[in-house]
Structures are given as structure tokens and as C-alpha cells.
Amino acid sequence: MRAHNDSLALSAINAQFIQNFITQNVKAHDQIIHPDFVCIEGSGRIVNRETYLKNWATDYDSSGCTSFTYGEQCIRIFGDIALVRSKTTAIRMVNGISRTDHTIYTDTYKKQKGKWRCIQVQITPIK
Template sequence: MQQALQHQASEAMGTLSALNARFIHNYVTRDVTSHEAILHPRFINITPTGLRQERAAYLRFWATGFDPDTMVYYDVRDERISIFGDVVLVRATTKSIRRRDGEDIMGMTTYTDIYQFEKGTWTCIQAQITPVAPEHHPADDTIVNVYIDGQLQQ
């Protein structure tokens, strides 16, 4: 029984890590159709300024939110997934380098995406993004994926 539960948890972790990678890839590639499919109908987003965005407004932003001409570097690091029955917290930090007027500006944010397992599938019910102060930046050795000029690096 215990081994079966451990196998299920391990399988769920792989599925959720892949969902996290898809979530980020959807953002970078502005793939609204793929992204909409992983959002719960009552999804809500909380921005770094505290704005609460309902699903429709969030998806409108998603269509143009990532600009590879100005966001020249983007990575995902320090991924942490915690399972609480049929609810999961997916947390990670992103590092971005935005080019404005010839100057590169680096920043990091941590996000928490909350997923619920319902009707045999995981859907994201809430996303929240928080700025990260430099003294709390995760190290480069925790990088999971890197995008340069909007292209996933292998």
C-alpha cells in the first residue's frame, strides 16, 4: 500500500513538473490556447502589485505579455512542488533580463501556482507572483529551463 502511494506521488510530481514547464512555455510562446486548457474555469491571478485578474483578463494579457525583443533572457529555477491531497503548490523563481533603451535590467520573481486535481486532471486555480530581493535570489545551479530571445535552450 505504501509503495503504491509513493509511486502515485512520484508520478504526480513528474506530471506537475511537466505542467509547470508547459505553463512557462505557454507564456514565452504566447500560446493562449494551450494555456487556457490548463486553467480552471474559476482561475484567478494575483500580480506583483496585488491586482487580482479574473481568467478572461489574464488570458488577454497572456496573448502579448512576453516580448522576446525586450525580454532577452528568461529562466526558471528553484522549482518546488508540494502535494496536499488533491491540491498542489508549484513554486519556482524566474530570472529575466529586459532590454530597455540599450540597457539590460535583471530581476527575479517567485511564483506560486496552485493546482487542483479534479475529474482526473490537474488544473491551475490560482497563480501569484512576488518580486524577489537580491539577497534571496536562488543560485544558478537550480536552473530548470532557459529561454534566450524567446527560444528554449537545450
């Protein structure tokens, strides 16, 4: 039963993560990422928590996205550690031309004091 409840909680957090991105909600996002959080971008660049949250406030608007969706969610729980993996589709305008990009991401979560928080995001472009 615990695994089922954790899976539901992680699915809800994943949905909130995406919603936070689209709405650029830094305050809500700050609540779901761990103090030691890092993001590994598709380029391989590692971004610390402070820079990540600073960028979060404008990333969606500056991306040129007109649509951003996720699917094929897979949640794997290993005690107090969990991996949440999904694929994304971003439709964006680049120089007046609509372009569709796909990524797959894996978010690593740690459960502390009954609360799941994301400690690492890794984003991989799908070519």
C-alpha cells in the same frame, strides 16, 4: 507511487506554463488553467481568467524580455491540491539598457477528474 506520478505531471505542467508564456500560446495555456483561475500579480492586483488570457497573447513580447528562465522548483502535494513554487529570472531591455529581474511564484493546482489545473498564481518580486 501516485504522489511520484503527480509530481512528474505537475513538473511537466510547470514547464509547459513557462513555455506557453514565452511563446504566448493562449490556446495551450487555456487548457491548463481552471475556469475559476485568478492571478495575483507582484503589484497585488488580482486579474481574472478572461483578462489574464487576453494579456497572455502579448505579455512576453511587450515585457521586453530577451531571456526568461525558471529554477529551484518545489512541488508540494496535499491530496487533490498542489503548490508549485519556482524562481524566475527575466532579462529585459529597458530604454536600451539590459536589466535582470527575479520573481518567485506559487501556482496552486487542483486535481479534478484525474487532471491538474491551475486555480491561482501568485507572483512576488525578489528585491
